[in-house]
Amino acid sequence: MNDIFEKVLETREFLIERTGTTGQELALILGTGLGDLADRIDTLAEIPYEDIPHFCASTVEGHKGRLIFGTFAGKRVVAMQGRFHYYEGYKLDQVTFPVRVFRALGAKFLVVNSAAGGLNPSFNPGDIMIVTDHINFIGSNPLTGLKDPRLGDRFPEMSRVYDSEGILESSNAVLEIGTPLRKGVYVAVSGPSLETPAETRLLRMLGADAVGMSSVPEVITAVQVGFRVLFLAVITNVNDPDKMLPVSLSEVITTAKLAGPLLLRILETALKRIQL
Numbered sequence: 001m002n003d004i005f006e007k008v009l010e011t012r013e014f015l016i017e018r019t020g021t022t023g024q025e026l027a028l029i030l031g032t033g034l035g036d037l038a039d040r041i042d043t044l045a046e047i048p049y050e051d052i053p054h055f056c057a058s059t060v061e062g063h064k065g066r067l068i069f070g071t072f073a074g075k076r077v078v079a080m081q082g083r084f085h086y087y088e089g090y091k092l093d094q095v096t097f098p099v100r101v102f103r104a105l106g107a108k109f110l111v112v113n114s115a116a117g118g119l120n121p122s123f124n125p126g127d128i129m130i131v132t133d134h135i136n137f138i139g140s141n142p143l144t145g146l147k148d149p150r151l152g153d154r155f156p157e158m159s160r161v162y163d164s165e166g167i168l169e170s171s172n173a174v175l176e177i178g179t180p181l182r183k184g185v186y187v188a189v190s191g192p193s194l195e196t197p198a199e200t201r202l203l204r205m206l207g208a209d210a211v212g213m214s215s216v217p218e219v220i221t222a223v224q225v226g227f228r229v230l231f232l233a234v235i236t237n238v239n240d241p242d243k244m245l246p247v248s249l250s251e252v253i254t255t256a257k258l259a260g261p262l263l264l265r266i267l268e269t270a271l272k273r274i275q276l
């Protein structure tokens, strides 16, 4: 993608004109099976991705493909119902383009969620894992080749990617709700093939608690542009390298959908207490 900075400004202008709003505080990226969360947004405007300049189309089952403007947990929000993935064939600078637009709209806090495979044997399908750190194992980086200083620091610092208040308030929400508290490291792989038993063993050895095919590129870009980030992953299946079971996409979507209301409760409770 060339001239990213100019494209961000162009998309920002388009969205402001089309929605008649500005000053979003919160940005939300809703992953596989989690698009129903958008129903809880008090909606002002909805725009299909195909209408938005420089946005990709969402090609995946379980992803609706529209941008929603409104209010969520008392905050002015812009939400992606469906996201873009590397495995769809997009470049990572295309996948992460919306994050730059959200920052340009004024958002300072990014919430990312996604379905993930559990690697930690104590996890169960339907658990919500609060991501405390990540491993980028995609084999590419969204900032590769970007030299324009207007986009942010070329070598962003990654020692504290996930917002401490976000982790604390979502942990408090989990404990109050009385559901198991799961925290851990998310490893992003390129997909779209699922992991073999040997790959699953390797990812466990790397220190990862969950694996997925998204989110980390958006988070890296979010750090570059100065977002505070909260990432909640829904564990849709648990992979044991010694008795590996096939993972089906329909199961992933069904489990993510079932966990949606819990994720929503955690998010709403946490966000109401976080000062943006």
Ligand code: HPA
Binding pocket: 115, 116, 117, 118, 194, 195, 211, 212, 213, 236, 237, 239, 247, 252
């Ligand atoms: N592996 C990778 N991505 C996933 C998985 C998995 O097992 N489950 C949901 N997303």
